[in-house]
Amino acid sequence: TDERAEVYYATPSSGNISSWGTATNGLPAARTKFGSAVWNNRLYVVGGLDGSAASTNTVYVSPQLSSGGNITSAWSTASTSFNIARSGVTAVAYANNLYIFGGFDGTNYLSDSQYAQISASTGNAGSWNFSESLPGPLSQAEGFAANGYIYLIGGRSTATTCSPVTLVTPISANTTIASGNNPTGIGAWYATNQRYTGDRYGAGVAYNNGKAYVLGGACGSTLTYASPVTQQTTLLSQPQVAKYSIMIDTDSDVYPTKWLLNGLDNSIGASWQLKYQSMTNTTTSCTGTAMTTWGAITNFGNVTLGLPGTYTPLNGSGINTNCARFYYFSISIDSSQAYGYPDDVSRGPTITDLTLQFTADPSKRLVHGRTFTGGLQQPLDTPYYTH
Incomplete structure (x- = not known):
């Protein structure tokens, strides 16, 4: 009453x-x-x-x-x-x-x-x-x-x-x-x-x-x-959760600035999350002592697709190294509150690409300004995202 x-x-x-x-x-x-x-x-x-x-x-x-x-x-x-x-x-x-x-x-x-x-x-x-x-x-x-x-x-x-x-x-x-x-x-x-x-x-x-x-x-x-x-x-229902990871080797220490995750989403409840960690060259380093193990994990949390995020490379103590050679990204897509499974390209949330933007080591640049990543020559004039 x-x-x-x-x-x-x-x-x-x-x-x-x-x-x-x-x-x-x-x-x-x-x-x-x-x-x-x-x-x-x-x-x-x-x-x-x-x-x-x-x-x-x-x-x-x-x-x-x-x-x-x-x-x-x-x-x-x-x-x-x-x-x-x-x-x-x-x-x-x-x-x-x-x-x-x-x-x-x-x-x-x-x-x-x-x-x-x-x-x-x-x-x-x-x-x-x-x-x-x-x-x-x-x-x-x-x-x-x-x-x-x-x-x-x-x-x-x-x-x-x-x-x-x-x-x-x-x-x-x-x-x-x-x-x-x-x-x-x-x-x-x-x-x-x-x-x-x-x-x-x-x-x-x-x-x-x-x-x-x-x-x-x-x-x-x-x-x-x-x-x-x-x-x-x-619960015995199939979890609508997918986890992905990728390691990028830039061949030498470079200076990362941004990362960008693009994908398809029906915008009705999927949760995109991203973590990353990095490591400098194992023999020589652009800053301080060379690293032989992965640095601290940065948990970025919820991602907005198409919106660049700042990349800050950290050593094992969580100190900014400014540069790194090896980059490890971990992505989780939780579609348990949305229609469709991850990677169902017509119905569920799907990754299209993940991009790392960086400034190359000047000693590794070619005369025309292009760089190599993973043994592949990178184009000079391709933007890492479009508006």
């Missing part, structure tokens, strides 16, 4: 949370028993009971939170309302789309599925479409999406009826790199043959690095809390 609108946030350090703060901007109105999801650094609060304990069909969208945990500007209420007000709804975001499942409208436990596209510019949800219904009514389940599937865990079908079931459905789309985001809903639901222990609704659910976790929850007219409280399982 005490629905609230406050939002609290914390910044973990080494996995620990030492304190919580109250966000400057709370929800536009009080809510409880709502669904929630995260996409593109925005929070989504879906449905729930309002301050009068009445069911709602609203979608509240936070501003982008890329600069910290506090919410310093107002939430958006401009999303299209979904069909049938409800509490206990499950919300899942995947590949720039928002999905909702089941819930309780105050009288009936629901089994419908709906989805809407998320605006890339505003984050608001657009018009809603119905898709494949759940096998039966379900409220207060929790869910997530990964590798082209949505997973719903736990929940209840009546006030006191729960089962330790995990429901799975494939996510459908006609999305390609050329056509953009064209979701078509979800496929038929099925239950996994592995069940966790303990009937529960209202549990917490998380996905990380190929594993699903269920935490807490309870069931019954007199609540019986599930035990073991926390359980985990490894």
Whole structure:
């Protein structure tokens, strides 16, 4: 009976949370028993009971939170309302789309599925479409999406009826790199043959690095809390993650300036990350003592395709050597939150080229200004990127 609108946030350090703060901007109105999801650094609060304990069909969208945990500007209420007000709804975001499942409208436990596209510019949800219904009514389940599937865990079908079931459905789309985001809903639901222990609704659910976790929850007219409280399982869906590496030998020490990664991406959830390390010539060095082992790794983090990044060569102590001969790049493409596998050239994210720009050692330049890399003569007038 005490629905609230406050939002609290914390910044973990080494996995620990030492304190919580109250966000400057709370929800536009009080809510409880709502669904929630995260996409593109925005929070989504879906449905729930309002301050009068009445069911709602609203979608509240936070501003982008890329600069910290506090919410310093107002939430958006401009999303299209979904069909049938409800509490206990499950919300899942995947590949720039928002999905909702089941819930309780105050009288009936629901089994419908709906989805809407998320605006890339505003984050608001657009018009809603119905898709494949759940096998039966379900409220207060929790869910997530990964590798082209949505997973719903736990929940209840009546006030006191729960089962330790995990429901799975494939996510459908006609999305390609050329056509953009064209979701078509979800496929038929099925239950996994592995069940966790303990009937529960209202549990917490998380996905990380190929594993699903269920935490807490309870069931019954007199609540019986599930035990073991926390359980985990490894998902058997094919990981939509690819890792690549390349080593470049410039034949002699050179002075690197920039690197550039180009590729194809449908811009709906793939994460591109890059690391690099380098080493000077093993016999003579352009600076200090020659290196015989790789230098410190620079973790650049998330990459924007087509945007050059600065290359800083480091020795094993993390000191800038200014020059190097050997360059090692490691690239990871995580498409677990997008349509398509890496290297699916029509649908998934794909690398086209990786370029290293450098100033050559003057003693290794030819009279016409060209250099050799890996035994290949490099053109003088070919730019390393184009606008």
